[in-house]
Amino acid sequence: xxxxxxxxxxxxxxxxxxxxxxxxxxxxxxxxxxxxxxxxxxxxxxxxxxxxxxxxxxxxxxxxxxxxxxxxxxxxxxxxxxxxxxxxxxxxxxxxxxxxxxxxxxxxxxxxxxxxxxxxxxxxxxxxxxxxxxxxxxxxxxxxxxxxxxxxxxxxxxxxxxxxxxxxxxxxxxxxxxxxxxxxxxxxxxxxxxxxxxxxxxxxxxxxxxxxxxxxxxxxxxxxxxxxxxxxxxxxxxxxxxxxxxxxxxxxxxxxxxxxxxxxxxxxxxxxxxxxxxxxxxxxxxxxxxxxxxxxxxxxxxxxxxxxxxxxxxxxxxxxxxxxxxxxxxxxxxxxxxxxxxxxxxxxxxxxxxxxxxxxxxxxxxxxxxxxxxxxxxxxxxxxxxxxxxxxxxxxxxxxxxxxxxxxxxxxxxxxxxxxxxxxxxxxxxxxxxxxxxxxxxxxxxxxxxxxxxxxxxxxxxxxxxxxxxxxxxxxxxxxxxxxxxxxxxxxxxxxxxxxxxxxxxx
Amino acid sequence: xxxxxxxxxxxxxxxxxxxxxxxxxxxxxxxxxxxxxxxxxxxxxxxxxxxxxxxxxxxxxxxxxxxxxxxxxxx
Numbered sequence: 001x002x003x004x005x006x007x008x009x010x011x012x013x014x015x016x017x018x019x020x021x022x023x024x025x026x027x028x029x030x031x032x033x034x035x036x037x038x039x040x041x042x043x044x045x046x047x048x049x050x051x052x053x054x055x056x057x058x059x060x061x062x063x064x065x066x067x068x069x070x071x072x073x074x075x076x077x078x079x080x081x082x083x084x085x086x087x088x089x090x091x092x093x094x095x096x097x098x099x100x101x102x103x104x105x106x107x108x109x110x111x112x113x114x115x116x117x118x119x120x121x122x123x124x125x126x127x128x129x130x131x132x133x134x135x136x137x138x139x140x141x142x143x144x145x146x147x148x149x150x151x152x153x154x155x156x157x158x159x160x161x162x163x164x165x166x167x168x169x170x171x172x173x174x175x176x177x178x179x180x181x182x183x184x185x186x187x188x189x190x191x192x193x194x195x196x197x198x199x200x201x202x203x204x205x206x207x208x209x210x211x212x213x214x215x216x217x218x219x220x221x222x223x224x225x226x227x228x229x230x231x232x233x234x235x236x237x238x239x240x241x242x243x244x245x246x247x248x249x250x251x252x253x254x255x256x257x258x259x260x261x262x263x264x265x266x267x268x269x270x271x272x273x274x275x276x277x278x279x280x281x282x283x284x285x286x287x288x289x290x291x292x293x294x295x296x297x298x299x300x301x302x303x304x305x306x307x308x309x310x311x312x313x314x315x316x317x318x319x320x321x322x323x324x325x326x327x328x329x330x331x332x333x334x335x336x337x338x339x340x341x342x343x344x345x346x347x348x349x350x351x352x353x354x355x356x357x358x359x360x361x362x363x364x365x366x367x368x369x370x371x372x373x374x375x376x377x378x379x380x381x382x383x384x385x386x387x388x389x390x391x392x393x394x395x396x397x398x399x400x401x402x403x404x405x406x407x408x409x410x411x412x413x414x415x416x417x418x419x420x421x422x423x424x425x426x427x428x429x430x431x432x433x434x435x436x437x438x439x440x441x442x443x444x445x446x447x448x449x450x451x452x453x454x455x456x457x458x459x460x461x462x463x464x465x466x467x468x469x470x471x472x473x474x475x476x477x478x479x480x481x482x483x484x485x486x487x488x489x490x491x492x493x494x495x496x497x498x499x500x501x502x503x504x505x506x507x
Numbered sequence: 508x509x510x511x512x513x514x515x516x517x518x519x520x521x522x523x524x525x526x527x528x529x530x531x532x533x534x535x536x537x538x539x540x541x542x543x544x545x546x547x548x549x550x551x552x553x554x555x556x557x558x559x560x561x562x563x564x565x566x567x568x569x570x571x572x573x574x575x576x577x578x579x580x581x582x
Contacts, residue, residue: 012578019577021570028562043560089562 027090034084037231038276039073047071052091057081065277072277074233097241098123099248107223110234110241127244133299140305145370146314149185149427152420155379155437157342157362160370161255162303162312166334168319169344173356175318177424179259184217185427192249194258196242197225199235199265235269239297246313253309262318267330284329291333298337340364359386373480378437389413415445418453431475435464444493449505456503460496468492509535511542514555518546
């Protein structure tokens with residue numbers, strides 16, 4: 001007979017003996033009405049707003065409305081067994097999620113339950129979902145860069161650890177790609193990533209998970225998902241769950257990157273709940289507190305000072321616009337809360353500019369303080385050059401013969417645009433970006449055929465990696481281009497260009 | 508007026524009812540309470556009292572549920 005068979009009854013009776021069978025007074029309520037995931041309940045005296053209520057069969061509801069004679073609940077599951085007249089009871093618990101180090105690499109739902117078929121997470125600590133943002137004295141200004149690995153962002157719209165940078169654009173412009181590319185680039189950056197999927201297809205969640213697993217990014221990433229088929233309440237809670245997980249690591253002094261994909265769907269889920277709870281609606285039928293919904297979420301992204309552990313939470317919220325309308329309600333709200341935005345445009349995307357970032361309209365309000373000196377050295381003139389190029393390009397459409405200087409500027413601009421093109425899943429290290437960008441802004445690309453710039457870049461990086469490793473190391477070590485490095489770099493680029501005449505413009 | 512519901516698995520005798528009423532009157536401090544006596548076989552045994560939104564559940568059903576919950580949450 002196997003050993004476990006004799007062991008089981010003893011442990012079972014032990015468990016049964018441990019059960020507390022004392023009768024305690026409990027606060028209960030009677031369901032008056034039920035529908036669309038919303039229940040109106042009488043009784044439940046002394047219940048708190050935001051408290052979890054046990055509706056039986058292992059399912060829970062969340063208290064959102066406290067009224068004179070009734071309480072408004074929103075179901076956190078299907079709760080198909082619930083009928084009007086049923087008794088439900090208070091738990092006295094505020095919504096929280098059990099987190100432990102072992103959550104890294106896992107996929108969980110809005111309540112922290114396993115979605116990946118593996119065992120439930122054994123909670124080391126319960127993190128409450130709604131918490132006050134860190135105070136003024138606990139914070140520190142942004143000074144360490146968060147490398148996205150994307151040339152146009154790291155050079156011109158730099159993001160710092162602890163910053164909140166909005167990614168905004170129409171559907172199919174590569175918003176998620178930028179966020180995922182950034183996660184891929186954090187492999188050796190000692191950053192924990194949390195990707196929150198709100199109201200998206202399950203198939204895209206599964207794709208994201210597979211991609212991150214294949215690229216080894218699940219070693220430092222947590223996925224939190226409330227997909228389109230989950231209840232509105234779960235979609236409403238998912239960003240807070242992700243943030244609670246991020247805060248667990250923040251408390252340990254870690255740097256965390258959190259992506260909310262996307263907050264438009266989050267606002268819609270909250271609008272659905274609010275309308276069903278019959279709260280007064282405002283602009284675009286969103287409730288009055290939809291600004292607070294996002295501000296209290298994004299305010300919790302912060303860089304803490306050493307006294308408070310020195311960790312940080314960097315937030316990359318995503319907003320989907322309709323027909324580039326950034327003056328709609330939710331986009332303007334989130335733009336005003338964040339520390340800058342990355343604009344993606346369909347026209348740019350369709351013209352082959354990927355990532356389709358509109359550099360002119362994108363800003364980062366605090367990130368430049370975090371940019372390393374080497375990047376500042378090469379990118380300083382770049383934004384200006386590109387702005388001049390855009391102006392000239394618009395003007396040059398009307399005239400055929402241009403003076404040489406204008407022509408040179410246009411050619412330079414075209415090449416700068418070409419060098420900013422990048423596959424979303426091909427992040428570049430900051431030192432690689434610097435050597436590429438250096439060549440571009442110092443005119444080493446001027447003799448190169450515009451259509452061959454991408455091949456040029458690939459070969460060039462291989463060349464630098466094989467013959468000038470010291471150069472890359474020096475940039476990483478010094479964080480700037482010292483004079484000696486600069487002269488070697490100039491030589492290296494000139495050398496490379498003479499070695500590869502196939503990339504040159506044919507005369 | 509305090510609303511009181513008393514649930515049992517079998518119908519209570521008049522004597523049992525008056526004993527329970529007296530006990531509840533003493534407990535709540537309002538002498539003129541009139542509990543609703545409900546017969547609900549699903550409680551299996553014991554007695555459940557709901558005073559407004561406070562519930563005192565001493566039924567067999569509740570105890571079995573607690574044991575079930577204990578077992579499920581540890582296995």
